[in-house]
Amino acid sequence: MTAGSAAVPPVITGFDHHRVPVADGVRLHTAVGGSGTPVVLLHGFPQTHLMWRHVAADLAADHTLICPDLRGYGASDKPAESDGTVYAKRTMAADIVALARELGHERFALAGHDRGALVAFRAALDHPGTVTHLACLDVLPTLDMWEVMHGVSAAVGFHLYLMAQPPGLPERMISAAPDAFFGHFLDIWTRDREAVPPEVRAAYLAACRAAVPSIVADYRASAGVDIEHDRADRAAGSTLRMPVSVLQQDWGAALGFDAAALWGAWAPDLRHTTVTCGHFMAEEAPDDIAKALRALLAR
Numbered sequence: 001m002t003a004g005s006a007a008v009p010p011v012i013t014g015f016d017h018h019r020v021p022v023a024d025g026v027r028l029h030t031a032v033g034g035s036g037t038p039v040v041l042l043h044g045f046p047q048t049h050l051m052w053r054h055v056a057a058d059l060a061a062d063h064t065l066i067c068p069d070l071r072g073y074g075a076s077d078k079p080a081e082s083d084g085t086v087y088a089k090r091t092m093a094a095d096i097v098a099l100a101r102e103l104g105h106e107r108f109a110l111a112g113h114d115r116g117a118l119v120a121f122r123a124a125l126d127h128p129g130t131v132t133h134l135a136c137l138d139v140l141p142t143l144d145m146w147e148v149m150h151g152v153s154a155a156v157g158f159h160l161y162l163m164a165q166p167p168g169l170p171e172r173m174i175s176a177a178p179d180a181f182f183g184h185f186l187d188i189w190t191r192d193r194e195a196v197p198p199e200v201r202a203a204y205l206a207a208c209r210a211a212v213p214s215i216v217a218d219y220r221a222s223a224g225v226d227i228e229h230d231r232a233d234r235a236a237g238s239t240l241r242m243p244v245s246v247l248q249q250d251w252g253a254a255l256g257f258d259a260a261a262l263w264g265a266w267a268p269d270l271r272h273t274t275v276t277c278g279h280f281m282a283e284e285a286p287d288d289i290a291k292a293l294r295a296l297l298a299r
Helices: 049-059 089-102 115-126 142-148 152-162 169-176 178-188 198-209 212-221 225-236 251-255 259-264 286-297
Strands: 016-023 026-034 037-042 063-068 108-113 131-137 244-248 270-274
Touching: 016 089, 026 049, 026 089, 037 049, 037 089, 037 115, 037 286, 049 063, 049 198, 049 286, 063 089, 089 115, 089 225, 108 115, 108 286, 115 131, 115 225, 131 286, 142 225, 152 169, 152 251, 169 178, 169 212, 178 198, 198 212, 244 259, 244 286, 259 270, 270 286
Parallel strands: 037 063, 037 108, 108 131, 131 244, 244 270
Antiparallel strands: 016 026, 026 063
């Protein structure tokens, strides 16, 4: 990564940057580098594609890496939330399929962290002939996530409930102190503070300040239409047809669920790993994550 500052935002060294059309009025800012079979990496909250800077540079030795800012995040377009489908994971997943196709790839491996993992999960269910391998980092599928949140232990996910509220109040509350809100998660979810250096933290906070309505809309969709889509797939017995790797912290110990069992119901070909680093694992333990993704791609 290049040296960063407020005036010169950090980038992934050696990657080219594009604004790629994926839907009417929506272009995704995307970093592309390396050569070989394509791997798409999707970021989480409250981050941008920069969270993959170490892992992408590693994998670029053998693969073409495609690292977009999701719709509504970073430097990608942020369409208004005209209805619940604008930030549905189904819509955001279609963005990623269109992005890869625009860059010349009909099939690709897909890894996502946090919010990006929910988009990746939906892309793999909706486009099984397109997604060859799937990795999801530190999430449960949306339907399972809501089902395990209960009692006082659910306070850890207070932001999920805040951003599930109808339009207006959550946006105003978060916009009143955006750095405090988004910075809170960068602080409490990180075990190694040095993994997110000041220039990267500043880039994340600046991106989030400029995207409060669309970030809230993304979360609001996960309290509505995304649940509907997951329920329909569960009722239909839909499963992930490709090799799947899931890496996550031991949230089950704190909240009382068996993460591997929940994921196994969706993914017959699953490798589930519990990690000891913090939530931002691609930044805290990039060598381990790159190794896990290489192992997935070899299956």
